[in-house]
Amino acid sequence: MENAIDNLIEKIKEKNNPTVIGLDPRYEMIPECIRNKYSKDIEGAANAALEFNKALIDEVSDIIPAVKPQVAFYEMLGIPGIKAFNETCKYAKQKGMIVIADMKRGDIGTTAEAYSKAAIGKTMVGEIEQSIFDVEFVTVNPYLGTDGIKPFVEDSKKYGKGIFVLVKTSNKSSGELQDLVTEDGEKIYVKVAKLVNEWGKDLIGKYGYSSISAVVGATYPKELEELRKVMPSAYFLIPGYGAQGGKAEDIALGFDKNGLRRNCKCFKKLNVCI
Amino acid sequence: MENAIDNLIEKIKEKNNPTVIGLDPRYEMIPECIRNKYSKDIEGAANAALEFNKALIDEVSDIIPAVKPQVAFYEMLGIPGIKAFNETCKYAKQKGMIVIADMKRGDIGTTAEAYSKAAIGKTMVGEIEQSIFDVEFVTVNPYLGTDGIKPFVEDSKKYGKGIFVLVKTSNKSSGELQDLVTEDGEKIYVKVAKLVNEWGKDLIGKYGYSSISAVVGATYPKELEELRKVMPSAYFLIPGYGAQGGKAEDIALGFDKNGLRRNCKCFKKLNVCI
Numbered sequence: 001m002e003n004a005i006d007n008l009i010e011k012i013k014e015k016n017n018p019t020v021i022g023l024d025p026r027y028e029m030i031p032e033c034i035r036n037k038y039s040k041d042i043e044g045a046a047n048a049a050l051e052f053n054k055a056l057i058d059e060v061s062d063i064i065p066a067v068k069p070q071v072a073f074y075e076m077l078g079i080p081g082i083k084a085f086n087e088t089c090k091y092a093k094q095k096g097m098i099v100i101a102d103m104k105r106g107d108i109g110t111t112a113e114a115y116s117k118a119a120i121g122k123t124m125v126g127e128i129e130q131s132i133f134d135v136e137f138v139t140v141n142p143y144l145g146t147d148g149i150k151p152f153v154e155d156s157k158k159y160g161k162g163i164f165v166l167v168k169t170s171n172k173s174s175g176e177l178q179d180l181v182t183e184d185g186e187k188i189y190v191k192v193a194k195l196v197n198e199w200g201k202d203l204i205g206k207y208g209y210s211s212i213s214a215v216v217g218a219t220y221p222k223e224l225e226e227l228r229k230v231m232p233s234a235y236f237l238i239p240g241y242g243a244q245g246g247k248a249e250d251i252a253l254g255f256d257k258n259g260l261r262r263n264c265k266c267f268k269k270l271n272v273c274i
Numbered sequence: 275m276e277n278a279i280d281n282l283i284e285k286i287k288e289k290n291n292p293t294v295i296g297l298d299p300r301y302e303m304i305p306e307c308i309r310n311k312y313s314k315d316i317e318g319a320a321n322a323a324l325e326f327n328k329a330l331i332d333e334v335s336d337i338i339p340a341v342k343p344q345v346a347f348y349e350m351l352g353i354p355g356i357k358a359f360n361e362t363c364k365y366a367k368q369k370g371m372i373v374i375a376d377m378k379r380g381d382i383g384t385t386a387e388a389y390s391k392a393a394i395g396k397t398m399v400g401e402i403e404q405s406i407f408d409v410e411f412v413t414v415n416p417y418l419g420t421d422g423i424k425p426f427v428e429d430s431k432k433y434g435k436g437i438f439v440l441v442k443t444s445n446k447s448s449g450e451l452q453d454l455v456t457e458d459g460e461k462i463y464v465k466v467a468k469l470v471n472e473w474g475k476d477l478i479g480k481y482g483y484s485s486i487s488a489v490v491g492a493t494y495p496k497e498l499e500e501l502r503k504v505m506p507s508a509y510f511l512i513p514g515y516g517a518q519g520g521k522a523e524d525i526a527l528g529f530d531k532n533g534l535r536r537n538c539k540c541f542k543k544l545n546v547c548i
Contacts, residue, residue: 024385027399040400072381072388076397078406082356102385106415107346107378108445108518111298114346123350125301126314132352141380143417143440145447166417171382173419180465183455188462191454244382 003205004136004162005213005235008098011065020066020100020237023056023088024073025049046080049073053088061095068237070102089135099135100237104166106141106148113151120163121155137162139215139237142192146199153199153212162203162211165196167227170217170240189223193230200233209235218246277479278410278436279487279509282372285339294340294374294511297330297362298347299323320354323347327362331369340372342511363409373409374511378440380415380422387425394426394435411436413489413511416466420473427473427486436477436485441466441501444491444514463497467504474507483509492520 012018027035027045030052037051038044057067067088074085089099105115113121119138122129140152140163152163168178168189178189193214200212210233216224218240228236240246286292301309301319304326311325312318331341341362348359363373379389387395393412396403414426414437426437442452442463452463467488474486484507490498492514502510514520 041402042397042399042404042406045397045399070381070385070388072379072385072392075392076388076406077399078392078397078404079353079357079360083353086353104381104415105346105378106380107344108443111344111346111376114344114350118346118349118352123316123319123352125316125319125351128314130316130352132316132350141378141415141417143415143451144443144445145450145452147445147447169382169418171418171421173421176419176469177417177462177465178419180462181457183457183459185457188451188454191451195450 001157002160003203004156004160004211005203005209006205006207007136007160008066008162008235009205009207009209011096011098015063015065017063017065019064020068020098021056021060021064022102022239023053023067023069025052025084026073042077043080046074046077046084049077049081050084050087053084054091057088057092057095057097061092061097064097066098066100067092068100068102086133089133093134098137100137100139100164101133101135102139104139104141106144108144109147109151112144112148116151116155120152120161121159135161137164137211139164139166141166142195146195149195149199153203156203156211160211162213164213164215164235164237165192165199167192167196167214167231168216168220168223170219170244170246174217174220189227190230193227193234196234197231204233209233213237215239217244218251219244221246221250224250275431276434277477278430278434278485279477279483280479280481281410281434282340282436282509283479283481283483285370285372289337289339291337291339293338294342294372295330295334295338296376296513297327297341297343299326299358300347316351317354320348320351320358323351323355324358324361327358328365331362331366331371335366335369335371338371340374341366342374342376344376360407363407367408372411374411374413374438375407375409376413378413378415380418382418383421383425386418386422390425390429394437395429395433409435411438411485413438413440415440416469420469423469423473427477430477430485434485436487438487438489438509438511439466439470439473441470441488441505442490442494442497444493444518444520448491448494463501464504467501467508470508471505478507483507487511489513491518492525493518495520495524498524 035048038047074081117123118132200210203211213235215237218238309322312321348355391397392406474484477485487509489511492512
């Protein structure tokens with residue numbers, strides 16, 4: 001079985017670039033020349049988003065290893081939006097890019113199983129097994145604990161996929177819960193980081209990283225450094241770079257000696273970096 | 275502007291029943307006579323799910339006030355599944371039921387806005403504003419703090435909708451994070467409960483409850499009692515009743531003197547109760 005994080009690392013080495021491009025198609029940000037080709041409704045907006053995404057992918061697929069479509073921006077366009085999300089994922093894969101679906105799913109065990117099937121696993125109907133979105137990685141929310149994450153870990157093992165668990169997020173109010181200090185002196189995000197370490201133990205690939213990895217915001221450089229030590233085998237997906245205020249020197253702290261830090265400065269306009 | 279929780283309470287009074295029916299269509303649980311009408315693939319499974327849901331809604335809409343479709347079970351059927359989810363929500367509304375979409379969404383501010391638009395708000399494309407799933411309530415995850423919840427609160431105000439925030443979930447490992455005790459002696463779920471109280475202050479309706487309310491698992495009766503005191507204005511969505519092991523006497527502790535406790539025992543086979 002393939003190991004998803006090995007594949008990602010190899011793609012990063014091949015492109016000599018640790019950046020992932022976020023594909024969050026906001027209608028008002030899509031060039032007018034594309035928007036004007038389509039109807040002014042959710043169907044047209046979804047088609048414009050897909051065309052724009054394809055154009056972006058065409059431009060960057062030889063220099064950037066991965067895309068991260070944020071499903072919320074497709075969901076807000078209803079069924080046509082979800083179709084555009086699905087087509088975007090397919091197109092990026094065709095162009096040899098790794099797809100990290102930013103879905104932040106999380107639920108109790110049986111429901112998490114269903115979410116996992118949709119993103120990285122397969123759905124069985126009668127005797128037929130079908131892939132749904134079939135992305136390489138999906139982001140997940142840890143608030144429900146181990147049994148909400150386990151199905152994703154199982155599917156990662158079974159299908160050579162992976163997850164990024166929210167540990168410390170890039171937004172301003174992330175500290176309200178994530179920074180709370182427990183009675184033994186550890187912060188909540190450290191507790192989550194330790195769980196991520198546990199969950200990922202069986203999926204460490206040949207480069208020493210696990211396919212069960214972590215989201216740690218670029219906007220919190222001190223925490224990045226701390227979490228690098230707590231989760232030595234976790235690969236970090238570091239959102240918050242660029243539009244959200246994270247700088248290249250902040251991100252550097254999240255990389256260890258194997259990290260390809262040197263190219264980060266090239267992509268200041270992109271909102272996400274690994 | 276209408277108040278969503280008032281509408282729900284009035285519907286509960288009208289039916290004299292505080293139960294919500296979960297619509298989590300697992301293929302293997304759908305009667306064979308329905309399954310056999312359709313192809314054995316995700317398209318057929320989605321059609322079977324929709325037919326089954328409609329039949330259930332037809333049966334219960336005169337005695338049960340609300341449905342709670344769990345979107346994961348539709349998402350695992352891909353685009354046809356999301357269509358079935360959308361049609362299920364529409365059909366339940368046509369039949370006069372309140373729809374609580376169990377989506378457990380949560381993200382940073384701008385992304386939470388997009389999720390909120392999809393579920394309870396509206397999407398603007400050019401000068402046209404369109405509803406997407408247009409449900410009355412959506413469940414949300416609090417791990418990202420206030421700015422991940424605020425957009426849902428704003429849309430609740432603007433469109434007369436509401437949310438149920440995960441406070442204490444019904445699954446076995448929910449305690450791994452939710453039960454951690456902070457240095458000031460309070461558990462994480464109590465911290466979340468206090469935030470829910472804050473978030474809901476401006477949306478308290480005529481019955482004293484807020485449209486910004488809480489999910490508290492029936493499988494944790496002691497916590498239900500405790501949280502009833504911490505969130506006096508929160509209406510409780512109490513999953514875990516039935517299949518997950520929660521009993522009527524456990525749930526009773528989550529109701530206050532205004533709660534319509536007496537009918538709970540009638541619906542032992544349903545997996546969710548409010």
